[in-house]
Amino acid sequence: MPTALVEFAELAPLGFVVGLYGTLIGAGGGFLLVPVLLLLLPDVDPAAVTSMSLAVVFFNAYSGTLSYVRMRRIDYFAASLFVLAGLPGAVLGPVLAHQIPRAGFEPAFGVVLLAAGVWLAWRPLGGVFAARDARPDGATAAIQSNGYFNTRLGALAGAYIGLVSSVLGIGGGVIQVPFLVRVLRFPPHVATATSQAVLAVLALVATLSHLALGAFHEGVDQTMYLAVGVMMGAPIGAMLSTRVQGSMIVRLLALALCVVGLRLTFGQMFGR
């Protein structure tokens, strides 16, 4: 069987799962993709794997965003604000990543993410949108968020999240969505959709930067195979999100946070 066909048969289903899960939780899926690709493609340079992952994150976020646009779940003002705030971090992050000693930074941040994941799994909504659980008739809770959020805090955090994510080599959705839900009080379904829109722009900028810098020098074929999968999985993830309660979305996100946390904490022991 031709090698290209074998690779397609391996990577397209992987992309499908990444697209479905990533779009459901509002992340790009790089947190899943990078470790799996490092295992599946041992001959590809790890830096190129990061470039591939970012490109796939873009295709995933683009496809997910189109679905969420149709579902009218995106807060466009918030998305524009987070894109503006996150842009310089996305560009400066790779530069800083080479200077900051990752051996100390990554495990420390990994422990923080792991703790955040456990905390979110334990109390996914923190009582904000949990009124339905408290009502014996199970009726839909009244709106507890009035659509306003602390814009200044959002902009400040967006700038830091953009930088930290970029230094860590992840899209940032796994950090952004918990922040939107637990700090800015976004409903989880709006947070995931808004995060996808932000990721679509930031991942595109990052991918173009990698292309311009020549970092994306191999793995273009494999990226396209993955892109086919994610672009099929993302709309299904968006559709599934209407059937899944906000608390479950945050728990699935907590799982993703734990995966990232574990990889950062112990990744260096196993050569990432």
Added chain:
Amino acid sequence: MSKLIGLLAFAMIFPAFWGLFAYWLALRLWPSARRQTAPWTISEPNPGAEFLDYQI
């Protein structure tokens, strides 16, 4: 070592300035957007809202 401290200081301080700039710019570019209703306050029924644990 001093270069590393400088970089860390930059990484700590720069996002704060940039975040405030983004906040200022966003409000200048879309002055009315802040007062517009966010997606979860639209009054018309949202398809699929019955599956959610809050009203969108």
